[in-house]
Structure formats: C-alpha cells, structure tokens
Amino acid sequence: MTRSLPLLLCTLLCAALPALAQVKTPATPEKMNALYAQYWEDYLRENPVAATFNGDQRYNNRLGAVSSAEQRAQRRALAEKYLARSAEFDPAPLPSEDRISYDLLRYRLQQVLDGLRFPSDLVPVDQFSGLHLTLAQLGSGSSAQPFQTVQDYDNWLQRAAGYPAAVDAMMADMRTGIAQRVVMPKALISRVLPQLENVATDDLEKSTYMGPVKKFPASFSPADKARLTEAYGKLVREQLTPANRKLLAFMSDTYLPAGRDSAGIGALPGGQEWYAFVARRSTTTELTPAQIHDIGLREVARIRAQFEEAKLRVGFKGTLKQFFEHLNTAPELRFKSREEILAAYEAVRPRVEAKVNQLFAYVPKAPFEIRPVEAFREVSAAPASYQRGSVDGKRPGVFYFNAYKPETRTRFTTNAFFLHEAIPGHHFERSLAQETAGLPAFRRFGSSTAFSEGWGLYSEMLGQEIGMYDDPWQWVGRLTAEVWRGVRLVVDTGIHSKGWTREQAIAYFKDNVPQDEVTAVQEVERYIAVPGQALSYKIGELKLRELRARAEAALGPTFDLRAFHNEVLSHGSVPLDVLESAVNRWIAAQKNG
Known part of the structure; x- marks a missing residue:
C-alpha cells in the first residue's frame, strides 16, 4: 500500500523536527553580553540586599522574598531560565575570555540547581550568618546601606519593616527542620543567643539600629531630623526589638532543646552526600x-x-x-x-x-x-x-x-x-x-x-x-x-x-x-x-603555587611576576580549572612572544 503525499510529508517533517530543534544560534560576544546583562538584572531584582552590597542602590528599600519556599522557587526559576536561554547558543565561535563567561554562567547556575537538593534553608541562622546579623550591620549605618540623603533614611525604614515577617519565616523553617531532624548543634545555637540579646534591646541609646540618626548629614533640615529620629525609634521599639525577642525566645526555649549533640552535617539525613x-x-x-x-x-x-x-x-x-x-x-x-x-x-x-x-x-x-x-x-x-x-x-x-x-x-x-x-x-x-x-x-x-x-x-x-x-x-x-x-x-x-x-x-x-x-x-x-x-x-593556594611554579619553569628568565599576577586577577574570581586553562594559554602566548 502506498502512502498519501500529505502523510509522507508529515512523516518526513516530524522526523526532521528533533534535528531542527538542535540547531543553535552561533554565539557572539554582543549577544552573550546582552544575555548576561538580562540575567544580572533579574538576579539583582530578586536579591535586593545583594544588590545593595554590590553598590546598586535601586532596591535599597526592599528586603526581598522572606519565605524559603519563595526564595528556593526564585532561585530555581532563575537558574532554569538562563540555563535554557544560554543553551540556545553555540559557544564555539566565542573568543577565549567570552567563552569563560559562557561556561562560568552555566557552571554557577547548575550549582544553584544542585544545591537545591539539600535542605540548607532549614538552618537559616547561625553565629556567623543570618538575617539577624545582616540587618544589624546594614542598619548600623557603617555597612553597605547608604545613609546620605533623606530618601536613603526612608529606604531603610521600608526595608527594615519586612524583618518581622522574615523572622516568622525563619522560625517556620526551623520548626520544619526539627521535624526532619535537620537542626543546628546545641553548641552553635548557644552562640546565637547573646547576639540576639544584643540586637533585641529597646534602649535606644544602646541600639545598633539607631546609629544612622546619631550622625545625620549636615544638609538635613531640623524637621527631617526630628521626623526620622522619631520614626527610627518607633521602628526599633515596635518592630525590630519585638521580632528579635521573639526569635530569641524561640531559639532559647524551642530550638536549643531540639538541637543536636553531633557536630557534622554527615550525621544528618543525606548528610554525607550533602x-x-x-x-x-x-x-x-x-x-x-x-x-x-x-x-x-x-x-x-x-x-x-x-x-x-x-x-x-x-x-x-x-x-x-x-x-x-x-x-x-x-x-x-x-x-x-x-x-x-x-x-x-x-x-x-x-x-x-x-x-x-x-x-x-x-x-x-x-x-x-x-x-x-x-x-x-x-x-x-x-x-x-x-x-x-x-x-x-x-x-x-x-x-x-x-x-x-x-x-x-x-x-x-x-x-x-x-x-x-x-x-x-x-x-x-x-x-x-x-x-x-x-x-x-x-x-x-x-x-x-x-x-x-x-x-x-x-x-x-x-x-x-x-x-x-x-x-x-x-x-x-x-x-x-x-x-x-x-x-x-x-x-x-x-x-x-x-x-x-x-x-x-x-x-x-x-x-x-x-x-x-x-x-x-x-x-x-x-x-x-x-x-x-x-x-x-x-x-x-596550592593551585596558585602550582601554576606559578609551572610558569616560572616554562618561561625561565623571561618570567615576569607582575604580568603573572595581572593574568591571574584579570578574569575575576573563577573556578580553579578555568584559571589553570587561562594560565596555560598565557604561558603559551609568552613563549610565542
């Protein structure tokens, strides 16, 4: 029996679709840089505190997603989106530095997805990191949050107002962690308690959050100074101090008794793989x-x-x-x-x-x-x-x-x-x-x-x-x-x-x-x-020493230490195998004059 022409065409076209789908757009530096810029805009918008630390002032009034579920969903969506978009390009035509950018973006995005397999969000607080410390640093007036204009001061009032909800979210995560046996060691929980006691004071003279109103810019009017001083005091008394005291009570009365005696994450469920x-x-x-x-x-x-x-x-x-x-x-x-x-x-x-x-x-x-x-x-x-x-x-x-x-x-x-x-x-x-x-x-x-x-x-x-x-x-x-x-x-x-x-x-x-x-x-x-x-x-450090020794041996008396250091630092902070490939190329180029 012979096939009809429409059926034959359909069969041929359907067979060709996978091949057509695999055709990629040749990458150019301009196209990829545009993609990287879009990725960075999305990243900063979803991570406003990171934007502040990076010197981008557009989101200084935002705290960002407070629940770990929302945070994880955002990280997953962002990683999957730009892994898919970057995969549409064939990186083969890219010059070496641009190829580093392409590979590095995909490497970091894949790490984000790999990290989401593990429940780090169930331990949102420790003695070295956590929003309780970050917020205190920012609010002190001596860190990344700017306090130079009246708008800067108002931005902080808006950002800090999100802290009580963030505390509730952190406590919810830690309760889930207790249920799943993913908790901090008791020794570490004890270290967090004095930190919270310090930032939970309602004595405005001692509160780190009142630092900015103790050093207003000279250009501020008396009316602005009076308004902001009152607003900052109200923020501390009615929002920040109660939130920190709630977190302190939870950590002391609920979390500490549920803490573990073991030290390493290897003792947790799935901990060795983690x-x-x-x-x-x-x-x-x-x-x-x-x-x-x-x-x-x-x-x-x-x-x-x-x-x-x-x-x-x-x-x-x-x-x-x-x-x-x-x-x-x-x-x-x-x-x-x-x-x-x-x-x-x-x-x-x-x-x-x-x-x-x-x-x-x-x-x-x-x-x-x-x-x-x-x-x-x-x-x-x-x-x-x-x-x-x-x-x-x-x-x-x-x-x-x-x-x-x-x-x-x-x-x-x-x-x-x-x-x-x-x-x-x-x-x-x-x-x-x-x-x-x-x-x-x-x-x-x-x-x-x-x-x-x-x-x-x-x-x-x-x-x-x-x-x-x-x-x-x-x-x-x-x-x-x-x-x-x-x-x-x-x-x-x-x-x-x-x-x-x-x-x-x-x-x-x-x-x-x-x-x-x-x-x-x-x-x-x-x-x-x-x-x-x-x-x-x-x-x-061992890798850097190895690469320097390799360059010194290969180049002999023509080795230039200042040029070597420039090469090492010129690519930004990259994985060690990326650095090694770049240094190998540099050595070859030096040999060729």
Whole structure:
C-alpha cells in the first residue's frame, strides 16, 4: 500500500523536527553580553540586599522574598531560565575570555540547581550568618546601606519593616527542620543567643539600629531630623526589638532543646552526600573529602617541620610542643587593648603600600579602611575578614579585625592577616574584579571561594618577597596562618565526613595551631556552622603555587611576576580549572612572544 503525499510529508517533517530543534544560534560576544546583562538584572531584582552590597542602590528599600519556599522557587526559576536561554547558543565561535563567561554562567547556575537538593534553608541562622546579623550591620549605618540623603533614611525604614515577617519565616523553617531532624548543634545555637540579646534591646541609646540618626548629614533640615529620629525609634521599639525577642525566645526555649549533640552535617539525613557536594563547590574540584583530608595531613606535617626551624630563629630552646605552649600563653606576644591592635594594623599598611608595586602592575582605585568587628558579632567572628566597597569608591572596602578579648590576640600574626584580607589579598582581588569593565557584571561581583580564599593565602606568602617577615616573630605568624589553613582541611573533613566530635576537632586544632582556647573554639565552631568553606583556602593556594611554579619553569628568565599576577586577577574570581586553562594559554602566548 502506498502512502498519501500529505502523510509522507508529515512523516518526513516530524522526523526532521528533533534535528531542527538542535540547531543553535552561533554565539557572539554582543549577544552573550546582552544575555548576561538580562540575567544580572533579574538576579539583582530578586536579591535586593545583594544588590545593595554590590553598590546598586535601586532596591535599597526592599528586603526581598522572606519565605524559603519563595526564595528556593526564585532561585530555581532563575537558574532554569538562563540555563535554557544560554543553551540556545553555540559557544564555539566565542573568543577565549567570552567563552569563560559562557561556561562560568552555566557552571554557577547548575550549582544553584544542585544545591537545591539539600535542605540548607532549614538552618537559616547561625553565629556567623543570618538575617539577624545582616540587618544589624546594614542598619548600623557603617555597612553597605547608604545613609546620605533623606530618601536613603526612608529606604531603610521600608526595608527594615519586612524583618518581622522574615523572622516568622525563619522560625517556620526551623520548626520544619526539627521535624526532619535537620537542626543546628546545641553548641552553635548557644552562640546565637547573646547576639540576639544584643540586637533585641529597646534602649535606644544602646541600639545598633539607631546609629544612622546619631550622625545625620549636615544638609538635613531640623524637621527631617526630628521626623526620622522619631520614626527610627518607633521602628526599633515596635518592630525590630519585638521580632528579635521573639526569635530569641524561640531559639532559647524551642530550638536549643531540639538541637543536636553531633557536630557534622554527615550525621544528618543525606548528610554525607550533602557534604561531598559542598566540598566540590567550595574547592571547585572533584576532590573527595577523603582526598582533601589526606592533603591536609601532608600539609600540616610539612609546615610543622618549618616551625622547627622557626623556633630556632627566635632563639627558643625546647620542643615544638613547648614552643606552641609559649606562643599560646606568653603575654608579651599578645595585645593589651583594642587601640593597640588597631595601631599595629595601621602601622603595617604603609610598609606594604610602599612595596606592592614590586609585585603588581595594576592596583585598585578603590580605597579601604581598617575597623574592629562590631560588638554585636565579635564573640563569634573570625579573627580577620574583608568586606568589599562599592565600584564608585564612595563606600570603601573594610578590613575587619576582631578585638574581642584583646589579651588573646597575637601580635605575631598581624602581617599575615593584613596581607590576606587587605593588600594584596582580598582588597586587590575583589576591587580589581569590580573595576574590570570588560567583564560581565556576574563575573565582576561573583565569587569562587577557592580562588578568592586561595588568593588570600597566596598573598600571605607574597609577604616574603617584600620583606614583611624579616622579623622572625612575624615569620612565626606566617607559619601559624598557613598551618591554620592546613589544619582546616583535616578538621573540616574530620567533622563532617569522619564523625569527629567538636571536642576532638578543638584538640587537633590546639595541637597544631599556636593559638589559644578562645580562637580554637571560635574556629572549630565556624567549620561546624559553615561546612566546606574552610577547605577553599589551602586547596586554592596550592593551585596558585602550582601554576606559578609551572610558569616560572616554562618561561625561565623571561618570567615576569607582575604580568603573572595581572593574568591571574584579570578574569575575576573563577573556578580553579578555568584559571589553570587561562594560565596555560598565557604561558603559551609568552613563549610565542
């Protein structure tokens, strides 16, 4: 029997449809940059607080979605939308830097979808992060939220008004977490309680939220000052304080009793798979927790051998254990006041600035300041950290140092911490990325943790090349900072994949890092609260060292360190395999003149 012509045509056309559907539009930089710009607009609109931190002022009056269900739906929809739209293009024609953008967008969007398989939203609060801390920082008037115009002040009133609903949503998530046995360890819940007590005060003189009305711009009229002072006081008394007290009562009376005694997420339902994912995400590698643990053990052993030499340089007679005990207890190696810590860091600054041009051909335009961590979060905050500034330079980057219990803060680590967090560390890395106009916004403001923290630790090493460790005690501090990051590989994987207890992890930390009990506890509890993040430092630094050694060996006397650093930082914060490919291309280009 013969087929009719219409039926035959239909058969042929239907067979051809899949092939037609696979035809992709050749990508061009212009088309892709337009897509990236659309993606970034959608991202900022759905993440208004992130927009504020990035220096985009359009959404300063919004808090964004408060329920985790809405947040997860938004993240999923955004990732799926731009994975689908980018898949419509064939990236083969793109120049190398534009191909990095294409691959990097898809990589990050796929990570978003992969992360949604795990219930991180059921633990919305810890001692290092959470809206209770972010809102207090923003509302203090000393962070990313601007308070320069009357509209700025009114924007904050609108944004902060959403906090009570957000607190209700967080408590609902934590109740779900209790039901599903996905809860914080009790030790960490206890750390959150004093933070909430601090921000839950209704004493307007002590409230961090009243900071902006204590420093009105001179241009404000008396009427505006009076109105805003009254409105801010009402906001604190009627909304922010009651919300924080409600959260405090819930955390203390309901959540703490339901907290777990185990430390790692490996003990949670599906926790081993969850941790393997965060390890991959944090390191941007396919390394398993077991492999990372072994790398950590090797690094700790290597750096301990260098400590043996360092103790001889400072004239210490005794065993390495006795040397560590001396470093942990000697009062002359510690600060006496907060003011003394600030003065020490301020003294480091001009020394580094005078020599940094030996290492870099380009330096950021953005300024930065040195400040102590705010009182409401210093008990659990890291010893040092960095918050990037705005692109226009109006809001400087900030190098935060922790002055909690200054008598526990070591003098010998100041140079290493400054190099890591300020210059040439995170301030250079993040500011230069923001200032690279040719990169899409999602690359200028995005971050790959292994690259970012790897660069910070690599920057500590660079201090050797500009004389920052000529003082043998500061060299001890450099080794302290490095072994600290090696220990992180061992402890983080030990806690989350090997079932280590909090106490076991603290003991290992104290045995191998010359820091006191306060720091050991803060650090281990940080690793418990933020699984995997601590893996990024040493893994990233090892890759940077490897790539530099490769370039030096390949190029010999023509190797230019300043050009190498420019190449490393010119792509923004990227996964380590992307960086490696870029450096390999750079080496080949240098060889070819």
